[in-house]
Amino acid sequence: MPTSARPVRSTAPARARRLGRRTAVLAAAGLLVAGCAKAGTAGAASDAGGAKEPVKVGLVYSKTGPLAAYGKQYLAGFKAGLDYATKGTDAVDGHRIEFTEQDDAGDPAKAVSEAKDLIGKGCRILAGSTASGVALQVAPIAAQNKVLFISGPAAADKVTGLNAYTFRSGRQSYQDIRAAAAFLGDAAGKKVTVLAQDSAFGQANVAAVKAVLGAQGASVDAVLAPPSATDLTPFATQAKAARPDLLFVAWAGDTASALWTSLNQQDVFAATKVVTGLDLAASYPLFGAAGEKISFLDHYFGGAAGTDVEKAMTAALAKDGGTPDIFTPDGFTAAQMVVHAVEAGHGSAADTSVLVKALEGWSFDGVKGRLTVRAEDHALLQPMYQVQLTGVGAAARPTVLKTLPADQVAPPVTPIAG
Structure with a gap:
């Protein structure tokens, strides 16, 4: 047997042996720490090809309460819009858009608490607000924490121009x-x-x-x-x-x-x-x-617009057995706005000023046609409809008498407060 293969007794001093053992223990501990770090940052960006950090979005809306039916439409529209705007990936530049739902039940105090909680958990974008009273209370929280807020079906005019961080995805009164x-x-x-x-x-x-x-x-x-x-x-x-x-x-x-x-x-x-x-x-x-x-x-009913985007939304809803309704476009549009803003941040929502700048003045094809986020006050300029209802009971159906262009129904500019 060659000498190099023979088992030999170490002649190193005891101190050296103890140091070797300590080094081995530290090395093992280092492997453990590395393993924990890898497991704890599964969503973080990795040079080794790991998953990229997700973009966290908080949806605070009326899942229950008096406006629950509207909230349900908004959520369905948001999901369809996210799928449409990301071409089925639910991601931007490899960063997955993860949204967390919170039910405010139409209660402004509850909505404020939930908004703060979501911000504390890393959400840099908030959306939803089925009720106007909720939107008017959540908007200041967004401004205080410098996070993007996209109000939903809430129609109160005071939401427009309320602060630099607040936008809307629906129409206003x-x-x-x-x-x-x-x-x-x-x-x-x-x-x-x-x-x-x-x-x-x-x-x-x-x-x-x-x-x-x-x-x-x-x-x-x-x-x-x-x-x-x-x-x-x-x-x-x-x-x-x-x-x-x-x-x-x-x-x-x-x-x-x-x-x-x-x-x-x-x-x-x-x-x-x-x-x-x-x-x-x-x-x-x-x-x-x-x-x-x-x-x-x-504001909208299923089939009112006749646009390609509306057809895409309708097809997406049909996959889950759903149909478009009055506030489905508000959720769809919100998702389009979220994706566009995050694209400007190259898959990140960390710098809110980038998100705001991306949305101000943005014109895009939405469910109702060409929509514009007015830079001066963040109003969402959009067409509206005059409609006739024919038939009685279950046979009642709406038809569009006239489509009013966005400039004809545009609200006056309300300079952004602060």
């Missing part, structure tokens, strides 16, 4: 009113009454009607009902007694059926011209025979 104003014709000397809930959404509509039709010479008053009210007959009676030339109804949530029942019972439709926004598809049968007498303005 002023755009609704501009669409409604076209039904009245010459507003000078006319009386307009707004029937709405005493909420951020309802008050925003009153303010918008006064800003648009009041400026055109109409006198504007309001009948406001508590959001918790279930007996709406007294408010329908007040609206009829006001004897307006036009009754503008701004209503949202589960009590819509009770409202239209009360208006029918009080024969309000025979007493005045009624204009309202067309709500989600499930509400169409609620209008009954009166539906064909109402003048509807519309």
Whole structure:
């Protein structure tokens, strides 16, 4: 046997042997630490070809509560929009976009708590806000923490221009009113009454009607009902007694059926011209025979736009057995905005100033057609619709009478606060 192969007894001093053992232990510990580090940063960028750090997005929306149906549409649209904007990868430059859902149930205080929690967990982008009251409370939190906030179906005009970090993926009340104003014709000397809930959404509509039709010479008053009210007959009676030339109804949530029942019972439709926004598809049968007498303005209904993007969204929803509805585009558009902003950051949302700059002034093809994020105040310029409802009950179907171009219904510029 060669000498090099013989087992030999070490003649090294004991200290050297102890040092060798310590070195071996440290080496083993080093392997353990390296293993833990690798396991703990599975989503971090790696020069060795590992997965890249994900982009964390927080969705704070009404999964439950009075506006849960709207929240469901928004979420479905967001998923479809993310798939569309990333070409099926759900990633930008190899960075996966991971979104976490939080249910605010329409409660602003709960939404604020959830927004703070998501920011603490590394979300640099927040989206959602089904309710206007929620959006108005979450927006300041986003600004304080310098994270991007893209409000959803929340329509309150005050969201526009609220701060440099806040954008919106839906329409706002002023755009609704501009669409409604076209039904009245010459507003000078006319009386307009707004029937709405005493909420951020309802008050925003009153303010918008006064800003648009009041400026055109109409006198504007309001009948406001508590959001918790279930007996709406007294408010329908007040609206009829006001004897307006036009009754503008701004209503949202589960009590819509009770409202239209009360208006029918009080024969309000025979007493005045009624204009309202067309709500989600499930509400169409609620209008009954009166539906064909109402003048509807519309943000969106499935099939209203006829664009290629709308067709792509509809096809994506169909895979899960879904169909587009009034606020599906708001989620879809939000996802498009998130992806565009992250693309500007080359797969990162760390520098919010880059995200903001990418969105300001951006024009793109959305579900409703060409959309523009106005740089001066972050309003989302978009077309609106005048719609007729035909048929009764389950047979009720909307058709577009006129598409109003984005510039015709654009809200006035509201300089960004701060």
